[in-house]
Amino acid sequence: MSDARTSNDAWEALLSAHAVLTKRFGAEDLWRHVSMREYDVLYTLAKCHEPIRISELNRHVLLSQPALSRLVQRLCRRGVIASASDAADGRGVRVSLTDAGRDLQCRIGRQHARSVARAMTAALSRDEVRALEAICLKLARDGAADMTGRPA
Amino acid sequence: MSDARTSNDAWEALLSAHAVLTKRFGAEDLWRHVSMREYDVLYTLAKCHEPIRISELNRHVLLSQPALSRLVQRLCRRGVIASASDAADGRGVRVSLTDAGRDLQCRIGRQHARSVARAMTAALSRDEVRALEAICLKLARDGAADMTGRPA
DNA sequence: TTGTGATACATGCAAACGCATATATCTGAT
DNA sequence: ATCAGATATATGCGTTTGCATGTATCACAA
Numbered sequence: 044m045s046d047a048r049t050s051n052d053a054w055e056a057l058l059s060a061h062a063v064l065t066k067r068f069g070a071e072d073l074w075r076h077v078s079m080r081e082y083d084v085l086y087t088l089a090k091c092h093e094p095i096r097i098s099e100l101n102r103h104v105l106l107s108q109p110a111l112s113r114l115v116q117r118l119c120r121r122g123v124i125a126s127a128s129d130a131a132d133g134r135g136v137r138v139s140l141t142d143a144g145r146d147l148q149c150r151i152g153r154q155h156a157r158s159v160a161r162a163m164t165a166a167l168s169r170d171e172v173r174a175l176e177a178i179c180l181k182l183a184r185d186g187a188a189d190m191t192g193r194p195a
Numbered sequence: 196m197s198d199a200r201t202s203n204d205a206w207e208a209l210l211s212a213h214a215v216l217t218k219r220f221g222a223e224d225l226w227r228h229v230s231m232r233e234y235d236v237l238y239t240l241a242k243c244h245e246p247i248r249i250s251e252l253n254r255h256v257l258l259s260q261p262a263l264s265r266l267v268q269r270l271c272r273r274g275v276i277a278s279a280s281d282a283a284d285g286r287g288v289r290v291s292l293t294d295a296g297r298d299l300q301c302r303i304g305r306q307h308a309r310s311v312a313r314a315m316t317a318a319l320s321r322d323e324v325r326a327l328e329a330i331c332l333k334l335a336r337d338g339a340a341d342m343t344g345r346p347a
Numbered sequence: 348t349t350g351t352g353a354t355a356c357a358t359g360c361a362a363a364c365g366c367a368t369a370t371a372t373c374t375g376a377t
Numbered sequence: 378a379t380c381a382g383a384t385a386t387a388t389g390c391g392t393t394t395g396c397a398t399g400t401a402t403c404a405c406a407a
Contacts, residue, residue: 050316051311051312053315057213061209061257063335067339096385105214105217105218106364107366113364132372136385156199159203159206160199160203167330167333167334169198169201175208175327180212181319182215182216184318185318186215186314258394260395261357261358265358265393265394285402285403286403287355
């Protein structure tokens with residue numbers, strides 16, 4: 044029964060770490076041309092080696108589908124991503140980085156990665172960092188999978 | 196040097212876990228009268244045993260100061276929180292839960308806590324939950340403290 | 348006490364968000 | 378071939394957000 048208490052404390056701690064670090068990173072003078080949310084999309088696309096569906100993108104970005112849809116439109120207009128209707132499924136759209144977009148992602152990403160590494164290593168030991176990753180991956184995987192179960 | 200890579204992987208995993216679980220919790224039919232962000236404020240206030248400054252609140256909530264200021268105004272109008280100018284500092288405002296607000300927070304909180312506990316214990320062992328909490332607390336503490344250092 | 352800068356919060360405004368819903372396409376049953 | 382869902386994305390609209398800035402109060406030096 045104290046299990047529930049511990050679980051909630053852990054979730055609260057995760058939220059707190061997320062908020063504190065996000066604020067810290069967001070305060071950096073680095074997001075003049077791309078907001079953090081936009082970068083999130085660019086980063087996700089950078090990890091894909093082929094054009095990706097918007098709905099798939101939406102699984103990685105904490106935005107409603109309409110908001111993501113419009114964010115994609117804006118990024119297209121800026122020329123950092125390209126979208127084309129899916130050949131295999133006329134309803135769908137596939138988006139990918141343009142060369143300019145990949146370039147932009149790399150430049151921002153390099154700086155941002157430095158900040159992230161600095162923050163993490165300043166607070167945690169190597170083992171703790173590894174443990175954090177393993178635990179969070181479990182959480183993410185399981186949290187997504189359970190959506191198919193009963194509706195909470 | 197692979198330290199940087201590990202750190203970034205861990206941060207990405209944390210972001211992913213946050214996004215997945217936040218979506219999952221947000222999808223629950225529970226936020227009809229209070230949005231998650233509003234609940235975040237109510238929850239933070241519930242943990243305080245005296246009226247709290249808006250700037251202090253802002254340290255716990257991932258919102259800009261103006262956005263939080265207006266969120267507070269809305270919650271006041273709904274009668275779930277009360278605000279009064281700080282006696283000791285005329286610039287400041289102190290906010291606290293009303294009885295109705297505390298009641299609301301309790302009701303929502305009970306249900307939400309159940310969901311959180313279910314998600315955490317389904318994915319993690321007791322020890323992992325505890326490790327997650329400890330690590331995230333370190334991150335949150337250190338991330339906030341380092342703001343006084345050089346500007347990244 | 349008066350002025351100068353810092354701090355706490357509020358407000359104007361354009362941009363972005365979420366919800367509900369529209370549109371287009373696909374899938375499978377008849 | 379047709380039609381009833383289901384799925385993928387887009388759009389209308391009211392609300393909320395962030396940025397820049399305004400207002401009020403504080404702290405402290407001259």
